[in-house]
Amino acid sequence: MKAREVFLAILTDLARSIQAAALYPETHQRVKEPLARLHRMVRNEAKRLGGSLRVGFLEDRIVVDQFPFNASSLGIGRLAARMAARGIEKVVLGEAVTLPEMKRFVYFVAGAGDTDGSCPWKQISFGRIRGDDPPEFPVTGAGEVPPAPQVLAGATDVLKDVLHSIAVKGPLGNVEEGRDIVAAVMKGLREEEFLIDRMIRLQARDDYTVAHSLNVCVMVVAQAARLDLSEAAIRDIGLAALLHDIGKELVPAEILNKPGKLDSGEFAKISLHPVLGATHLRKISLGSDLPVIVCYEHHIRHDRSGYPTPRFPDVPHPASLMTQIADVYDALRTYRPYRTSLDRETAIGILREGRGTEFDPALLDRFLEMIS
Ligand SMILES: [Fe+2]
Numbered sequence: 001m002k003a004r005e006v007f008l009a010i011l012t013d014l015a016r017s018i019q020a021a022a023l024y025p026e027t028h029q030r031v032k033e034p035l036a037r038l039h040r041m042v043r044n045e046a047k048r049l050g051g052s053l054r055v056g057f058l059e060d061r062i063v064v065d066q067f068p069f070n071a072s073s074l075g076i077g078r079l080a081a082r083m084a085a086r087g088i089e090k091v092v093l094g095e096a097v098t099l100p101e102m103k104r105f106v107y108f109v110a111g112a113g114d115t116d117g118s119c120p121w122k123q124i125s126f127g128r129i130r131g132d133d134p135p136e137f138p139v140t141g142a143g144e145v146p147p148a149p150q151v152l153a154g155a156t157d158v159l160k161d162v163l164h165s166i167a168v169k170g171p172l173g174n175v176e177e178g179r180d181i182v183a184a185v186m187k188g189l190r191e192e193e194f195l196i197d198r199m200i201r202l203q204a205r206d207d208y209t210v211a212h213s214l215n216v217c218v219m220v221v222a223q224a225a226r227l228d229l230s231e232a233a234i235r236d237i238g239l240a241a242l243l244h245d246i247g248k249e250l251v252p253a254e255i256l257n258k259p260g261k262l263d264s265g266e267f268a269k270i271s272l273h274p275v276l277g278a279t280h281l282r283k284i285s286l287g288s289d290l291p292v293i294v295c296y297e298h299h300i301r302h303d304r305s306g307y308p309t310p311r312f313p314d315v316p317h318p319a320s321l322m323t324q325i326a327d328v329y330d331a332l333r334t335y336r337p338y339r340t341s342l343d344r345e346t347a348i349g350i351l352r353e354g355r356g357t358e359f360d361p362a363l364l365d366r367f368l369e370m371i372s
């Protein structure tokens with residue numbers, strides 16, 4: 001492999017490890033695999049380059065040794081942004097770097113580890129590039145760099161695989177990872193005051209259904225957490241919200257991503273996603289009926305209009321109504337191929353117009369109070 005290809009592989013595995021570290025413990029395969037490769041490649045390259053590998057993180061570029069990589073590609077932009085959030089402009093990795101030290105650095109950048117400032121860095125130094133760019137710069141550990149709050153930054157990548165795997169493999173799909181994401185959402189909401197707002201602003205960069213599912217999950221968990229419910233109930237509701245649009249995985253992508261208005265045939269196909277998703281989820285043992293219910297009902301409005309036509313008098317379930325509110329709010333706030341995103345006040349105004357018809361009034365009031 002040429003140096004440039006190896007450097008790209010290093011950046012890709014660095015980005016992957018950091019994303020996974022935001023969600024998973026170090027024993028998880030999603031962390032272990034890229035981290036082991038990263039460690040091996042870094043050691044080899046540092047040795048080849050005379051003892052250390054230097055990486056610069058600039059606003060729109062990452063430079064490894066002498067090679068620039070454009071931040072607009074391959075998750076590299078996200079890596080650059082994450083480093084910037086940590087105040088890291090430059091990292092120097094020594095050839096004797098150990099796997100535990102590499103792991104500690106990855107968890108530190110992910111904002112997920114026990115970043116014990118007293119433990120010195122031996123083979124990794126990092127910090128800002130100063131005026132005349134000294135060859136080495138002092139690193140005093142975690143204390144110097146502002147904490148990165150992006151607890152869910154790796155979640156969309158994981159969720160993309162989770163949704164796809166559940167939709168394609170059915171009962172063999174990885175529901176456990178979905179639960180991990182809900183746990184991370186609950187943790188994120190406890191730790192980050194403005195999580196909802198931040199999630200919504202993140203989403204334009206990602207696959208729409210994936211980012212949307214995660215946002216809706218965050219907003220539904222936040223609503224559920226304000227009700228007098230047990231942790232287990234909130235977790236179930238969160239998983240249901242996370243999977244509410246799983247049926248879209250079964251709708252052709254050309255229709256889902258079509259710019260411009262849908263014709264009636266296309267709309268009919270998209271409108272099937274609640275039924276397709278619920279039918280699919282029914283085959284999977286999820287430990288609760290809620291994902292099937294929410295998936296089926298999330299486009300049924302409070303006044304029972306919408307789709308599919310409800311067959312029972314006692315629907316929609318409150319979890320479906322909470323999901324429906326978050327669903328509409330997120331859709332309004334997001335850029336779509338057929339319209340731009342709306343600002344918060346406009347989106348809130350539209351939700352208010354549906355109070356008592358489209359949306360359950362008590363749940364809507366609580367939601368608006370939460371996001372205002
Ligand atoms: Fe939907």
Ligand SMILES: [Fe+2]
Pocket residue numbers: 212216244245327
């Ligand atoms: Fe949705």
